Amino acid sequence: MNRYCVGPTMAVDWGDEGPPPVVRRQMMWRVLAYFGPYRRPGLIVVACIAVQAVLGLAPAVVFKALIDALAHPHPSFARVGLLVAAGIGAALLGGLVGVAESYLSTLISQGIVATLRSQLFEALLDQPVGFFTGHKAGDLLSRINTDIDGVEDVVTDTVFGLIANVLVTVTTLGLMVTFSWPLTLAVLVMIPLVGLPTRRAGRATYAARGRTQRQRGAMSAYLQEILGISGIMLVKAFGKAPAERDRFGQLNAELRALEVRQNLIAQWFRMLMTTLQTAGPALMILFGGWLVVTGRATVGTVFVFATVLGARLAGAVTSLAGMHVNITGSLALFGRLFAYTDRQPEITDAPDAPDLTEFTGAVRLEHVTFTYPGANRPAVADLTVDIRAGALVALVGPSGAGKTTITALVARFADPQTGRLLIDGTDLREVTLASWTAQLGMVFQDTFLFHASIAENLRYARSDATDTDLVNAATAAHLHEFITSLPDGYDTIVGERGHRLSGGEKQRVAIARVILRDPRILILDEATSNLDSVSEHHIQAALRPLLHGRTSIVIAHRLSTILAADQILVLDEGRLVDAGSHTELLARGGLYATLYDRQFRTQPVATIGTDGGAEVERVLAPAGPA
Secondary structure, three states, X not given: OOOOOOOOOOOOOOOOOOOOHHHXXXXXXXXXXXOHHHHHHHHHHHHHHHHHHHHOOHHHHHHXXXXXXXXXXXXXXXXXXXXXXXXXXXXXXXXXXXXXXXXXXXXXHHHHHHHHHHHHHHHHHHOOHHHHHOOOHHHHHHHHHHHHHHHHHHHHHHHHHHHHHHHHHHHHHHHHHHHOHHHHHHHHHHHHHHHOOHHHHHHHHHHHHHHHHHHHHHHHHHHHHHOOHHHHHHHHHOOOHHHHHHHHHHHHHHHHHHHHHHHHHHHHHHHHHHHHHHHHHHHHHHHHHHHHHOOOOOHHXXXXXXXXXXXXXXXXXXXXXXXXXXXXXXXXXHHHHHHHHOOOOOOOOOOOOOOOOOOOOOEEEEEEEEXXXXXXXXXXXXXXEEEOOOOEEEEEOOOOOOHHHHHHHHOOOOOOOEEEEEEOOEEHHHOOXXXXXXXXXXXXXXXOOOOOEHHHHHHOOOOOOOHHHHHHHHHHOOOHHHHHOOOOHHHOEOOHHHOOOOHHHHHHHHHHHHHHHOOOEEEEOOOOOOOOHHHHHHHHHHHHHHHOOOEEEEEOOOHHXXXXXXXXXXXXXXXXXXXXXXXXXXXXXXXXXXXXXXXOOOOOEEEEEEEOOEEEEEEOOOOOOO
16 A cells, blocks of 8 residues: 655644633734725725615604604605605615625625635645545545535634624614614613524534534545545445445435534524514513603604614624624634645755756755554665666565655655755755656556546646647657557546546556656556556556666566666665675575566466566566566
8 A cells, every 4th residue: 555654734633612711813814904904895895795784774754754653643745745755865875885795795705705715725735645634535536525614604603793783783872872862772772682602502503513524534534435436436346335325324424413513502692683683672561661651752652662663772782792603603714715825745846956957867865764644563674775866766675665655755755754866966855846756757556547538637637738749759659550549549538536447558648658757767667557468568668668767666576677777776664675686685695586476487488588688588478566
């Protein structure tokens, strides 16, 4: 199994209580900083909200005036008509302002969501390969999709909603004082009752939302594995569909229980708020009736207090109380996002690192030691290896010898904990990563192809490649005739992970892709391991001119590759135990001779040609990994 360094995560589990107040305030200031690029439209949104808050008072003013006017024996009908027209006009104007406010607030929220999505994606791209071996793809997708979609609601409903509710509360209270300060005082006495349950509800909502999001991430990760083409084939091959149904049923039931609990907490909170909203107007009518009887208030005043103004103020205060719950709960989402956007990748460019320009391709591992997290022993221990420029070097050894780790270190998927990796005498960590990877070409044993056309998969190595370049690369990989035999030729869609192609065909596409890249350094995890004997012979012939003059490091599983190598490095438990040519190593005996006897001696070998006067052998039957 390929393993790479898994670095520390920046995620912090604050538990069900959420982050402490200091951290909560820091996170809120950080969230507000995302509004920086939208200051001007943000100010317009605030202005629109203020206008709506003032226009929203029109019904109270109109209804009070109408009721008081109609209470007289002979009201002025013209005045009544004017009041009705004013109410309709205010509603129409408020609606138009609301449309403008909604457009601008959506524009801002979508801009912030796009920024967060880009930051998260870029942060993930910067992580080393080991990060992805330690994290499920489904959980990462859940953060990019579900969590960020939740942020949109926070931006639109919470931030601008907070401003709107504050302005509504202030303007409503101002009008209420103007109408009747005794009734206003009675309302203010009731307001604290609304805020009492919010703190506990906020903590409960934070905990419930956090658990729900974690369960959603677990389900997404599970579905990503099972519903992928490789996963579903494994399920069907082993007849595990009933077991997977049970497993999904358990995950689904757990998510349902968490969703129900989260919704129940919200419903209890809403029930309490609804009860208070019902009791409040009743108490105001009771107190207002006494004021009317004693001549201290008019019927219109009591009516608008108990209906329009009371409901408006109660709604704003309730929303403000719920805002605390929403803000506290939303920190669970931002915490999950910031855990990854703040994560510093282990593989980074040194300050002022220059680009790697001209070099011959000599590679040296100097006292290199690398240990995977949690491993009992180093995967590579105090390894010193010199690979001359332009040489073809084969890595041979039993499973766990460190072959894959060496190629990962050369590709800089990870950096050694001790020692150095030098390119023409320059420490690889002292040049930019981009300039180094531009010189690399890799063919993995587990070939990955995108769900795209053959041409698009080939151009992933070089986006500016012409059709002629594609044909030349495919021809060199003995793939062109196969491609032209397909109905859509180079435009043929290969399917998810290339499953519409055979293993050998996928491998040849991967080889054509690296041929098209024309790299200076080649790393091949046995590029011919999935090919039949005929295809292998063609590919070996195609690779020979490609390998000429380039530094090539090959994890060898076949005798044909070993025989073609300029140097064979024999590894065992992360250490170099022998090095030399095939003939020299056999003559010395030791581990290489043991591996050769175990793997190749019992297989028929044929002479397939000569190379510089010496006969070249090839094993006729496919060999297993060495």
